[in-house]
Amino acid sequence: MSGRFLTANDLFYKWHTQDIFDRQKDKVLWTIENLEINEPGIILLAGRNGVGKSTLLRCLLGLMKPTRGNILWFGESTLPRGRIGYLPELPVLPARAKVSEIITSLLGLSVSDFKRKEQELPAIRSLNISALMDRQAQLLSKGQQQKLLLTLALAGAPSGFVLDEPFSGLDPWARSELADHLVQLGAQDHFLLVSSHDAPPRIRKHIRETWIIENQKLQRIPGCAIPE
């Protein structure tokens, strides 16, 4: 059976450790038989530190290569252009570029076209990135950088989002705003794969499924299955 959005089979990732005598050891990070995203909604990826959540997300997005396994997005083996919005754990933005320059260069829109688009799309409007247009992106706070990346992801009109620790480092107001945005997106026929240790309460009740990595295996549990 293939997933509407994502299908991954037989995923396996091992990495090499090296001691001071140059002896190599293989360590298995995880083995995942089957993964699918068939429906819109929010999926939470959880697990203890170091179990390989970010590595899994990176493998799914083609940033890293699993040791073995097949990954298909929308039935294709390559990541379709612009159909997935990605929010990395620690955003890296072009050096010394203003927010307006990043938006115009990466989206191929003029500032006025972007502002028009912003008015048309409530999700983008609520992020209010226009207020930061003249600021240097690398000097923004983490929450503001995440808003910028989310704006870039939303403006590309993707079908889904992969978000790596979107809530970490955000103030309570930004966390609750972001949670609202994500719930809205989940309700609008988008899928959201969110890796998080501290999903806010207002998003928990909207989580459709939890993927937990434990003992190098991935378990799929309906609803939100992480402790408060």
Next chain:
Amino acid sequence: MLKTTGIIKLTLRENLRGQLLWTSAISGCVLLVLMAVLSGVALSHEARVIDIISYFAADQLLLFVALLSGSSICSNDFSSRGIAELYIPAGATRQSVYLARLIAYAAVLLMLATALFALKIFALPGFSEINYGMNFQIQVLMLFYSWLKGIAALAIAGLLGSLVRPLYAVLATVTLFSFGHLTSSLDSLVNSGIALNPAADLSQTNLLLLGLLKIWNPNLLVLESARGEWIFPPAQQIAQAAAWAICCILISTGLAFARINKIDLRP
């Protein structure tokens, strides 16, 4: 949708607002002015040596910027948490990110080369003596060649940066280019030896080896020839050197393209 031109624009801005370009440009200008002053007060035979050193110093500065920029493209963007993480999930291929960055750095090198060239030719006319009466067209051709050599160094450092850490990539590229310079000096030595002692004979193997060494670094052939006499017509020699540089760029970029898909974007 992510545009490759967008990555070029952002990289250009990043460089134009960065310190590397301006520090290099200012250092190059200071160096050339100081050398011009020294050349002005030196005896005629010393002045000639100073002019030649100045010419090479400006050339080496360009090479240095190329090496630093090239080695960082892969290492910063692909091997560690870099901005490719922003571009690739947005739909850009790894190759297009690499090529866009390479094009933007090449443009920066062109700016730097042109600025130093303009200073040498127009602001410090004494430097034109180094060219021993070369006409302006040939000087422009040599600027073009110098720029191509910079991009060749950029591409080779980029390729090596996809294999090893940036510092090692710089060292390896410096070794490659130093080897070219040394081989050229060896060639000059052999030629002067033959001129002094026409009866001296070189074995076929040595001749073949020397021929191979010359293929590696024909750029020095251009400069060495300019210093003395042209062996072939100048345009032909510069075209030969440019062809060499273009080959280096194409081969290095092609190999980097093949390599770049295998790089993990590690956290």
